[in-house]
Amino acid sequence: MAVARMLKVTAISHALASEALVDSLRKAGVLDIAQDANELPAPVSADVEARIATLDEQIADAQFVAEFLGRYHTSDAPFASFISEKFHMSEDEFYALAPDEEFSDLYRECVFLSDRLASIERHCERLRALITDLRPWEPLHLQISQWRGSEHVVLFTGTVPASEGEAIRARLREAVVEVSVEELGPVGSRSAWVVMAHRDQVDEVRSTLHLTNFTEVGFPELSDYPAEEISIAEERLVELDAEEQRMLERAKELSEERHEHSVGLAEALVSARDILLVRERFGSTERTIVITGWVMAARRAKLEAALEPVRFDVDLTFEEPDPDDHPPIELDNPKWLRPFEVLTDLYGRPQYHEVDPTPLMAGFFFIFFGMALADVGYGIALMIIAQLIKRKLDVGPGVKKFMELLTYGGAASVLLGVVTGSYFAVSTDLVPSFLLSFKLFDPLEDIMLFLVISIALGVVHILVGIVTRAVMQIKVGDWRDAVAGEISTIVLLAAIAAGALLTGTMSAFIIGGLGLTLLLKGRVLEVPSKVEAPAWDKALGWAWIISAVAFFAAAALGGPSIVSQVFLGLTAASMFVSKTGRKAVLALLLGAYDTYGMSGLISDFLSYTRLAALGLAGMLVGQVANQLGFIVMELMGPVVGLVFAVLVVLILHVINLAINLLGAFVHPTRLQFVEFFSKFYEGGGRNYAPLGPKTKSVVLHPRVGSQEGGKTT
């Protein structure tokens, strides 16, 4: 129930046996390879570098094929838009994947199809644009090659703004007598014009048109009639479209046959490259290689068994980690607690010598989630949905673990729903009375009680964090820090609680607790032993400390005023005469400053009121959903109304559940991370990642045909 124990492994072998050793380590899948600490050169020869370069090229090819075929692949798995598709294969099949001649053919065909499809796309775009440009000139019965004019006539083809047509005509007539304008049709907000004039007057026409918004249009690459050219382009488009369809059909065909294989091949090649790249972390001498790494103590036997075939070539040693080591982290909790590891992983795993927060937060997360959702109906629905996703959909191990967490959340909601008497937020008049017999309070009627329960849980939650920190410090021998830090905080909180609970003792407990906290947080009692001063100086310091203790005791319990006078007198005297006294007074003031810093706890406690607010929010919206259902039934009559009412209620409850589910996960998680972890937890541990295949879409099974034990990352 903690961070799994790790062993440092050192394997030394003859260089000739290195391939066999690495292969055995890969098959074992339990050794997290670390960087060699002996500063020896890595055994990466030119041959290995060449193999890596070849693999890089093959990976690029395989990923191109997988991505290209993936575009035409349609998954028949349910909810494929939400869940990335998984491909199942055995480890043997996975490692047997290699690019062969058949794959080279496939790659070439995919490149051809991809290029050709892109080219067709570009060509079609050009043709469509040409048809759009030609369309206004379609009625013109003049071959495009003739648009420059004849021996005596010159033609100008172009467009003018439709609104300026008349004005431009007038200017042309003013400038040139023998000119004719043929208007063909609109081109957006412009009109297509053919301006004809005698060749003798070409310069006048051109200069006049230049002064207007006339824009020349020409199709130098075309020669036939515009209508003919349009028809040719349209025919070509039909041909290209047919060719594109043939190409797409072929791509789909290939995708159906080879997509899974290409995805597997790409991932297998990446794994093969990783096995070569890991050599950069090894150390080597002329004839040996040194591999260092970490193995979970519980998997030591598996590693030894896997290395059995090379036992005569490999020297294997196991050591406990040194305090300066940073082993990778694997969490080792009982099966029922593992779903809560999702939250620890979300924040970051602990350091090796740190406590695993999973068992500490599991119970609190369970209750907080339940309070934020707090409905029997929603809880049951959530449990069913989570279990269906886990069992019926092809999801990865991480998602399965998360679904287990949501199942716990559903169970918590059922529990809290029973306590608050909430069953799909149905009015209490309609809930069977035996169900309401378990109801302890109504959150809508006792809002204050719900808020107080939330804050009380927050206080307990934060206290657990503080106590955990104190225990951690005492375990490593820092009991002084524990007393000055966490234990003094607990003392003040306990004093406030005792004062609040025991009537008539409020001021005694609070003043007494505050005084003790100031002394502890300021480490006042440690001052005389730390200061270098004569004995009389230290004696005066001790006298001041005793007077300070007596002052707080008298203030708390109502002692004589002479105590205060002695304390003030000794304070003044110590400040001027005794070095120890001065330091002790300063320590008390620092203690006061630290105690003031505890005010942050108040905002921490208040932060837990969100649980009550979320619980109430879900309940109220649920009630509105039910009331709308009743209104629909009243308006539409008993039969049709009932159908529509059920529909309305169902849809609104589904929406309410989805939104509340988000809040019920996010806010309790935030309470763990921000309010709870900040009291004792640092995190930042590296995940245990043993050498082995790192697959994304491929799920590997240990034996052919087995559906259990899928391993993916």
Next chain:
Amino acid sequence: MNEVFWGMSGMTWALMGAGFAVIGGGIGSAIGITTISNTASGIVTEDSEKFGRVLPLAAMPGTQGIYGLITAILVLQFFEILLQETAPTIPGELGFKIFLSCLPVAVLCLVTAIYQGMTAVGAAGMIARRSEDSGKALIFPALVETYAVFSLIATILMLFSLRNMYMG
């Protein structure tokens, strides 16, 4: 007790408070969701598999709108307006107090939803780069929502107290 306060009946003040809560929360949520949805759409365009991961982020600023609705429902329910056939008697002064009680939600939900949308954009960037960080990405916008939740608690407590004081 006067039926009218500053020229408006208690019922009018109460309904205005409830309306402001819904409007404030609704506007905030609409803007917040629009902000994050624009980014989320871009991410999904690049990688459709990330849809499921960015959807919760896009939904987060929506809760403020719900808090506004809850406030309105509480006003209608606590002061016996909801589904009544005869108009309840709400003194003008009480109506004004109900209006004031709705202001924390009306204002804070408007503001926090907009800022939550902006924070969610940054968080969506985390998901775009590293899908496995989608859990962590949810936490930062949730920090902003704290203040919307607090405004709801303040409003609920104020309305609850007013009901106990005036409605028995």
